[in-house]
Amino acid sequence: MTVRESSAASRAVQRVVSPGGIEAWLVEEHAIPLIAMEVAFLGGAAQDADGKAGTAALMAGLLDEGAGDLTGDQFQERLADRAIELHFNADRDSWHGALKTLTRHADEAFDLFRLALTRPRFDPDAVERVREQILAGLRHEAKDPDSLANRAFFTEACAGHPYAHPVRGTIESLGAVSRDDVTALHRRGFSRGNLYVAVVGAIDAATLGKRLDQLFSDLPAEAGLAPVSPLTLGNLGKHAIVDLDVPQSVVRFGLPGLARQDPDYMAGYIANHILGGGTFTSRLFQEVREKRGLAYSVWTSLHPLRQCPLFMGGTATKNERAGEALDVIKGEIARLVKDGASEEEFAKAKQFLIGSYALHFDTSTKIARQLVHIAIDGLGIDYIDRRNALVGAVSMEDLRRAAQRLFGGGDPLVVVAGRPIGL
Structure with a gap:
């Protein structure tokens, strides 16, 4: 051994x-x-x-x-x-x-x-x-x-x-x-x-x-897995409705994402945090909930599926305000692509992502789970030690480029469960 x-x-x-x-x-x-x-x-x-x-x-x-x-x-x-x-x-x-x-x-x-x-x-x-x-x-x-x-x-x-x-x-x-x-x-x-x-x-x-x-040792040496082909998220620009007689519409929206090994992934991760992944500090939380009261929560995240990485977000709002909420979300996505982030937003996002990383490792079970995901993603056994430096190394230009790649490719796919008005 x-x-x-x-x-x-x-x-x-x-x-x-x-x-x-x-x-x-x-x-x-x-x-x-x-x-x-x-x-x-x-x-x-x-x-x-x-x-x-x-x-x-x-x-x-x-x-x-x-x-x-x-x-x-x-x-x-x-x-x-x-x-x-x-x-x-x-x-x-x-x-x-x-x-x-x-x-x-x-x-x-x-x-x-x-x-x-x-x-x-x-x-x-x-x-x-x-x-x-x-x-x-x-x-x-x-x-x-x-x-x-x-x-x-x-x-x-x-x-x-x-x-x-x-x-x-x-x-x-x-x-x-x-x-x-x-x-x-x-x-x-x-x-x-x-x-x-x-x-x-x-x-x-x-x-x-x-x-x-x-x-x-009793397991076979190799698996007999069926090949899974690469895929780019489809139906961009489509609005699909799941008709459901409920007072609120549940909204999901998405765009192609970034693979975990993509050089722009960390910059994209920061861009997502600024847009909707930062909960109370994110732009979408401020614009959708705080300023307009359109929803209790709104979120976005990166899902680096092995064969189809995607960016995904969601919210829930009254049927009669679903169109308004979606317009605000699309507007904030477009604004981040066009104008980028402010220096203050950028600095605070990096500070939070660096400072909060240790919370992923506060129990033995969490540590083991994180290590397996790091291994699967091929990030290297020393990734935990390198990760915060990778966040810190992202430049404003990196952020702009990643935001353009993530959000600048056209209208998102939108799926709504409910009876939305204004879509």
């Missing part, structure tokens, strides 16, 4: 390579007898077959519902008896698993994690139980304006692409998913070749190296 520290500036994060060649990033901390592990497998809901959206989410929900020789009840009892926390979920690009355990229960915790990842049972009764849990949520979402607006946004933005499918599927598509579909997706989706691991807590590198082989 080899252990290499990335640099003098990032000695806290170690790269650990097991005897079997499995890599993990480790933050060793023995002050509290606790271990947190986050794993991710590339793939996710983008691997769902046509007509069977929700397979990836159903599979993730079943991983702790019995594994190896343990039924679902027995597996959950083992977790509860040792206060072991184990969770799995799927997003559009990946599956994630999170483990947290006291060190005195590490042997059992890692063994249960191993079984869940490598030998899930997918018992028929568990499949139906978890399916029904997801379906209950989908039935609720069928009446929820926020859920309907989000779903319709991705349908319009990513038409004809796997990203268009809801991560948890639809009532119809989830009903079409069989146990064999779930088993086949697990078989081709989980491997050592698409695996990312981060660990934080009271475990040393040598011990972790042995644990990695125990956990993952």
Whole structure:
């Protein structure tokens, strides 16, 4: 096993390579007898077959519902008896698993994690139980304006692409998913070749190296993932309405974004903060809520999906003021492109983004999760140490260029759930 520290500036994060060649990033901390592990497998809901959206989410929900020789009840009892926390979920690009355990229960915790990842049972009764849990949520979402607006946004933005499918599927598509579909997706989706691991807590590198082989050596070397093609957000300029008899319209809008590896990403991140990502200080919050009282909240964010990075925002307002709210939002986007940001806005945005970064790392679980995302994005093991300097290095010219790239490409796609007036 080899252990290499990335640099003098990032000695806290170690790269650990097991005897079997499995890599993990480790933050060793023995002050509290606790271990947190986050794993991710590339793939996710983008691997769902046509007509069977929700397979990836159903599979993730079943991983702790019995594994190896343990039924679902027995597996959950083992977790509860040792206060072991184990969770799995799927997003559009990946599956994630999170483990947290006291060190005195590490042997059992890692063994249960191993079984869940490598030998899930997918018992028929568990499949139906978890399916029904997801379906209950989908039935609720069928009446929820926020859920309907989000779903319709991705349908319009990513038409004809796997990203268009809801991560948890639809009532119809989830009903079409069989146990064999779930088993086949697990078989081709989980491997050592698409695996990312981060660990934080009271475990040393040598011990972790042995644990990695125990956990993952039974997985196949490579995954059998279906290729997912690149996509540029579509239907720009379109206004799509989801008719819903509610007093408020829920608005979603979007434009093509910036890939996480794009040299302008950090400048775009600052531009987004100034526009709508800074909550109480953002331009949209001031113009839409504070000055005009059009909405309680308004937000924007960058979503660097692997094959379709996008810029997305949203608000909710009275039906009769939906057109006015959207005009204000479009006006502020255009103003940022035309005039840029003031020196004061720029300085305050950078100051906030630098000062608040540490809040992403205030628990062991958060640290492990952040490290996995950094690894997936290919930012480097020393990114945590470099990140604030990258924010500080963004110039006003960088900001103008990124804002032009993000917001200067035409009218956004707009999706509204409700009965808006003035659109």
